[in-house]
Amino acid sequence: MANNQVPLTDSYTFALTGNPNCGKTSIFNEITGANQKVGNWGGVTVDVKTGSIRRTGAKLYFTDIPGTYSLSAYTMEEIVARDYIINGNTDVIIDVLDSTNLERNLYLAVQLIELGKPLVLAFNMYDELTRSGTRVDTEQLSHLLGAPICFTVGRTGKGIDTLLDTAVQVAKDSYPKKHTVNVQYGPELEAAIEKLSSLLEQIDFDRRGIEMRWYALKLLEGDEVITKQVQELSGSEAVLAEQQVQMERIEALYHEDAATLISEKRYGFILGAMGETVKRAPVDRIGLSEKIDGIMTNRFLAYPIFAAFMWLLFQATFTLGAYPMEWFESGVGWLSETLQAAMNPSMFRSLLVDGIIGGVGGVLVFLPNILILFFGISILEDTGYMARIAFIMDKMMHRIGLHGKSFIPLIMGIGCNVPAIMAARTLESNRDRILTILIAPLISCSARLPVYILFAGTFFPRNAGNIIFILYFFSFFFAFFMGFLFKKNLFKGEEFPFVMELPPYRVPTLKSALIHMWEKGKHYLQKMGGVVLIFSIVIWFLSNFPVQTEVAQQYDRQIDDLETRIEQTYSESSVERLSYELEELRTEKHREIMKNTYIGKSGRLIEPVLRPLGFDWRMGVSLITGFIAKEVVVSTLGVLFTVGGEADEESQMLQNALRRAYTPLTGLAFLFFVMLYTPCIVALVTLIREVQSWKWSLFSLGYQIALAWMIAFLVRWGGITLGFS
Amino acid sequence: MLHTASHQHSNLSFFPGYDTFHTKDNNIMNTPLSLCREGDRVTIKKLTGHGGFKKRLLDLGFRKGKELTVVRYAPLRDPMEVNLSGSHISLRVEEADHIEVTPTSASHGE
Numbered sequence: 001m002a003n004n005q006v007p008l009t010d011s012y013t014f015a016l017t018g019n020p021n022c023g024k025t026s027i028f029n030e031i032t033g034a035n036q037k038v039g040n041w042g043g044v045t046v047d048v049k050t051g052s053i054r055r056t057g058a059k060l061y062f063t064d065i066p067g068t069y070s071l072s073a074y075t076m077e078e079i080v081a082r083d084y085i086i087n088g089n090t091d092v093i094i095d096v097l098d099s100t101n102l103e104r105n106l107y108l109a110v111q112l113i114e115l116g117k118p119l120v121l122a123f124n125m126y127d128e129l130t131r132s133g134t135r136v137d138t139e140q141l142s143h144l145l146g147a148p149i150c151f152t153v154g155r156t157g158k159g160i161d162t163l164l165d166t167a168v169q170v171a172k173d174s175y176p177k178k179h180t181v182n183v184q185y186g187p188e189l190e191a192a193i194e195k196l197s198s199l200l201e202q203i204d205f206d207r208r209g210i211e212m213r214w215y216a217l218k219l220l221e222g223d224e225v226i227t228k229q230v231q232e233l234s235g236s237e238a239v240l241a242e243q244q245v246q247m248e249r250i251e252a253l254y255h256e257d258a259a260t261l262i263s264e265k266r267y268g269f270i271l272g273a274m275g276e277t278v279k280r281a282p283v284d285r286i287g288l289s290e291k292i293d294g295i296m297t298n299r300f301l302a303y304p305i306f307a308a309f310m311w312l313l314f315q316a317t318f319t320l321g322a323y324p325m326e327w328f329e330s331g332v333g334w335l336s337e338t339l340q341a342a343m344n345p346s347m348f349r350s351l352l353v354d355g356i357i358g359g360v361g362g363v364l365v366f367l368p369n370i371l372i373l374f375f376g377i378s379i380l381e382d383t384g385y386m387a388r389i390a391f392i393m394d395k396m397m398h399r400i401g402l403h404g405k406s407f408i409p410l411i412m413g414i415g416c417n418v419p420a421i422m423a424a425r426t427l428e429s430n431r432d433r434i435l436t437i438l439i440a441p442l443i444s445c446s447a448r449l450p451v452y453i454l455f456a457g458t459f460f461p462r463n464a465g466n467i468i469f470i471l472y473f474f475s476f477f478f479a480f481f482m483g484f485l486f487k488k489n490l491f492k493g494e495e496f497p498f499v500m501e502l503p504p505y506r507v508p509t510l511k512s513a514l515i516h517m518w519e520k521g522k523h524y525l526q527k528m529g530g531v532v533l534i535f536s537i538v539i540w541f542l543s544n545f546p547v548q549t550e551v552a553q554q555y556d557r558q559i560d561d562l563e564t565r566i567e568q569t570y571s572e573s574s575v576e577r578l579s580y581e582l583e584e585l586r587t588e589k590h591r592e593i594m595k596n597t598y599i600g601k602s603g604r605l606i607e608p609v610l611r612p613l614g615f616d617w618r619m620g621v622s623l624i625t626g627f628i629a630k631e632v633v634v635s636t637l638g639v640l641f642t643v644g645g646e647a648d649e650e651s652q653m654l655q656n657a658l659r660r661a662y663t664p665l666t667g668l669a670f671l672f673f674v675m676l677y678t679p680c681i682v683a684l685v686t687l688i689r690e691v692q693s694w695k696w697s698l699f700s701l702g703y704q705i706a707l708a709w710m711i712a713f714l715v716r717w718g719g720i721t722l723g724f725s
Numbered sequence: 726m727l728h729t730a731s732h733q734h735s736n737l738s739f740f741p742g743y744d745t746f747h748t749k750d751n752n753i754m755n756t757p758l759s760l761c762r763e764g765d766r767v768t769i770k771k772l773t774g775h776g777g778f779k780k781r782l783l784d785l786g787f788r789k790g791k792e793l794t795v796v797r798y799a800p801l802r803d804p805m806e807v808n809l810s811g812s813h814i815s816l817r818v819e820e821a822d823h824i825e826v827t828p829t830s831a832s833h834g835e
Contacts, residue, residue, distance in 0.1 A: 070780075072784060074777060074784070101810070104786040104812060259776070259783075260772065263780075263788065264788055264789060290796075293797075297797060297806075303800065391806065391815050392799050394803070394817065395801035395804070398817070497817075497820055498804060499781050499785060499814065499817075501814055502813040502815050504813075
């Protein structure tokens with residue numbers, strides 16, 4: 001070792017691994033408390049948590065890597081998990097096992113044993129095992145597996161001290177040395193392993209402290225990642241040729257591929273070891289969990305129950321979340337007003353109030369929604385109900401090429417697309433996740449509603465409700481339809497299997513839900529806040545520059561004149577007429593200023609593109625400012641159309657002005673455009689962060705705008721052809 | 726909805742060489758898991774299907790000789806849920822086509 005720096009205290013690193021649902025995360029939470037950091041691993045959106053504690057003079061670092069069933073690395077999470085186990089610099093691997101399902105949990109343990117890295121086995125949920133009457137001869141099993149075994153109960157913290165002591169001992173190399181255990185694969189497979197190992201020995205490569213035998217096994221299994229890794233080494237031709245020879249030889253001999261045979265032998269080894277050491281009580285777990293499932297997935301009750309839970313989640317997220325959202329809004333409002341009053345009118349004040357504070361406020365308002373939604377999602381996951389949602393929804397979602405779990409992000413999109421896009425993380429397969437993220441923005445969010453209310457109320461006052469319903473219907477229709485198209489054309493090829501575990505129902509812990517919620521909130525603020533702020537400042541700049549001092553001064557002079565004239569007039573009717581003129585003048589001032597800013601210019605610039613849809617430059621400007629948030633479309637139209645420049649979706653004045661400017665058909669086309677194009681900057685930034693690919697981000701932006709244009713075009717020209725105007 | 730599954734299966738049994746390899750030690754006809762009914766107790770005889778999918782099954786504990794019980798079908802008859810020595814696994818009916826089983830009562834054993 002070329003370590004010339006001696007650490008002051010000992011420090012050790014541990015990786016926590018184990019099957020999904022083995023209680024690994026509750027052990028991790030128990031060890032590290034809230035002292036955790038979440039990071040993404042190697043550019044993929046798989047969370048890897050780290051935490052550290054100080055214990056008897058040593059610093060212990062823990063990494064909670066994603067749950068995995070084996071080292072065959074299949075899902076994105078499993079690939080990350082294996083990559084970490086193989087390449088991460090850990091002193092000891094702690095494998096957490098669900099004691100109530102030892103056979104399958106030992107399958108991963110055996111593969112870890114084969115790696116040859118220092119290992120401690122934590123038999124978790126041990127209380128459930130003893131309660132069922134099963135006895136384990138630990139000493140003997142530990143001897144057969146060649147690794148120390150500790151018993152833990154993650155939710156109460158029982159046994160964790162011993163686990164830590166043992167892990168530190170193993171790390172210090174002071175634990176009684178265990179012999180190396182090898183699964184025996186029978187003469188034919190052993191011959192193949194032997195052959196491949198000896199060929200591998202001849203190439204110079206970094207084994208990362210892993211047994212050569214393990215690499216040979218992986219090659220025999222036909223593991224793609226390891227094969228590729230070997231391919232890149234110089235002088236590997238002989239190994240790869242031998243790999244082919246041996247795989248074919250084994251298959252010809254047994255009419256079965258080597259991977260299956262190896263797996264069967266591993267299970268054989270596990271059953272042998274368990275047969276000697278585990279005295280199982282003949283109880284089948286037809287417990288509470290199955291009874292609950294009898295109701296939750298019942299043919300008649302499943303959907304009503306699911307709908308009720310969704311309603312609850314939705315209400316909590318968006319109705320309950322509306323209160324803190326209002327506080328944020330009024331807080332931000334108060335701050336802007338105070339600053340507005342305290343500072344002299346200047347460019348800097350405008351930047352601070354409209355750009356920065358407005359931008360920060362725009363980010364903050366979504367925070368309550370995100371916190372509540374992820375608190376709810378965490379409870380759905382921890383109780384085990386999330387897997388049941390996938391179970392009952394998969395048939396429908398699979399029709400359109402999605403996974404059962406995609407349903408939750410889509411339904412949450414009705415409230416807000418930002419948490420919806422984030423919720424797609426519950427999907428294990430990267431393809432399903434990206435597909436869900438691509439279509440989620442099409443779901444009509446609550447910020448689009450003000451635009452719907454304004455336009456439907458203006459142009460279809462008698463059928464406003466129906467029009468809004470049709471818009472929501474079409475938003476889901478387009479989401480599903482595009483999902484179907486993308487699946488057919490962009491995500492062809494081998495489909496990701498649905499096969500998944502339905503974990504037993506468990507009582508969720510508040511601690512883990514709170515930790516999860518906190519992580520998501522922090523992630524949202526850290527990753528998106530900054531970018532959104534920059535975007536807000538850019539938009540502010542575009543809507544305030546170039547400065548129109550002359551135009552403004554010109555109007556101000558006229559306004560002043562009018563004001564003095566009003567003061568000097570005594571006839572009541574003249575005052576009324578002049579006041580009206582004054583308001584008109586003020587609107588004109590706003591309009592003229594806006595028209596010549598960069599945003600106004602770009603509105604006019606894109607007018608030719610929008611003209612086939614019947615939109616003019618004012619609609620163009622409102623669509624551009626709509627990128628900030630969809631409801632801004634309404635206030636922009638207010639500025640451009642109405643007296644005083646202030647208006648909401650129910651303003652009569654704005655409605656009258658719009659009715660004069662556009663036909664109902666143009667209004668309808670505009671509604672479809674607003675429904676389909678990019679939701680807002682925050683959603684876009686979230687999407688970019690979540691898909692982690694510029695290709696998909698640009699694709700998402702592009703297809704939404706193109707779709708919005710096409711559909712608006714179809715609506716308008718379809719309407720004209722049918723004789724509407 | 727089950728029509729698709731049984732249709733696929735009838736195609737499978739016409740597949741040449743479909744059960745030539747494993748008829749030497751038993752004469753009981755293997756059926757795909759997808760045709761089993763709720764409550765059926767069966768033993769796995771063979772896993773077919775492509776590499777990744779098969780590995781996934783093996784990782785989750787599906788192996789030759791393993792017993793399992795069909796717990797239920799989802800309300801829309803797809804996917805299905807099986808009990809594999811205490812752990813409950815759900816899989817789509819089309820995926821269950823790739824697991825050949827025989828009724829447990831007839832042949833016992835590991």
